[in-house]
Amino acid sequence: MARFHQLRVKDIKRETPEAVSVAFEVPPQQQPEYLFKMGQYITLKLTVNGEEIRRSYSLCTAPHEMELRVAVKEVQGGKGSVFINRNLKVGDTLEVMTPMGTFNTVLKGANKKHYVLFAGGSGITPMMSIIKSVLYVEKQSTITLFYANKNEDSSIFKTELEHLAASQPNLKLVLVYDAPKAQMPELQCGLVTKEKAKALVKASACEKADEYFICGPGPLMENVKVALEELKVAKEKIHIEYFTSVIEAVDKASELSGANVKAKIKVIQYGIETEFPLETTGLSILEAAIEAGVDAPFSCKGAVCCTCRAKVLEGKVKMNANFALTDQEVEEGFVLTCQSHPLTETVTIDYDA
Ligand code: FES
Secondary structure: OOOEEEEEEEEEEEEEOOEEEEEEEOOHHHHHHHOOOOOOEEEEEEEEOOEEEEEEEEEOOOHHHOOEEEEEEOOOOOHHHHHHHHOOOOOOEEEEEOOEOOOOOOOOOOOOOEEEEEEEHHHHHHHHHHHHHHHHHOOOOEEEEEEEEOOHHHOOOHHHHHHHHHHOOOEEEEEEEOOOOOOOOHHHEOOOOHHHHHHHHHHOOOOOOOEEEEEOOHHHHHHHHHHHHHOOOOHHHEEEEOOOOOHHHHHHHOOOOOOOOEEEEEEEEOOEEEEEEEEOOOOOHHHHHHHOOOOOOOOOOOOOOOOOEEEEEEOOEEEOOOOOOOHHHHHOOEEEHHHEEEOOOEEEEEOOO
8 A cells, every 4th residue: 555755855857947857765674665667656745835735746767777756847836846846955855655556567578569659748757667668678579659749948858768769779759849949840740639649650650559658738648549549449558647637527527416325434544444424425535534534545636646546345436537447446346535425325445455
């Protein structure tokens, strides 16, 4: 089960005028807990102007690099990203949750796969982890990365990617800019619409790849997903990291219908049971559990990060939205507690499962 530890900031590197990468020092006794898979993320607890906030950021390193490093792009008005870009210093200590996330696949040295990656803006962060992992573990696999940005200056890790692509024949890099400063082929200019995504895939012979990974702003992800579906790519081959981009969709989905049940909720965490009453139309199970004194894990509260995942051992709940759990996890009884409301008079939720 994921938990927070105090970690010291050991390095901050400016990647672009609007983005930094931050590395944390993990004491030897905590290193087993911070082992991660490619494409995973960590959640940071930050205190900004006296307010405690939590923000999740993808790791940009590969597991074999043994470094816990995230990249954070400053978002206008974004409390966490502005604080990290402008105020965080080497030597500061932050509460850092152990790594989570399912934006990955199992790598095997004998694989000869073709991976297609679509990244937009800071969506490149988990892709860096994936690219370096695949190149390290699967020497016979190939990667095509489509990386969309406003222009050359706003592209995080551009130089590192260009060096990697120049030295690694298995990596093909296709840069796409909304408004490039230099001359670019027409196909690589403009927003990644559905038609543009299809054209890019066809031009690089990526219709029959083994796995596809998409991470970036909401419209880009939706356009690429629909383009791949229209190109008859099987759903199971497509991995999407929905971070931060679908919160509005959660709001729209949050209207509950049906009967209002007055339930008795039992929450298990660290083996300790806590009980409290909750109505279907009341708080989410996560919020009610926190009010009842449970140290329940959460980050986005928007159905995307999966930090609040727990298993329903008894009863039924309804989730307003789910962009994080797989169909199999849902079948096995896992829910996002930040989205869950009781449908039966007794519900038992296990955070330790
Ligand atoms: S807190 Fe992120 S999915 Fe629930």
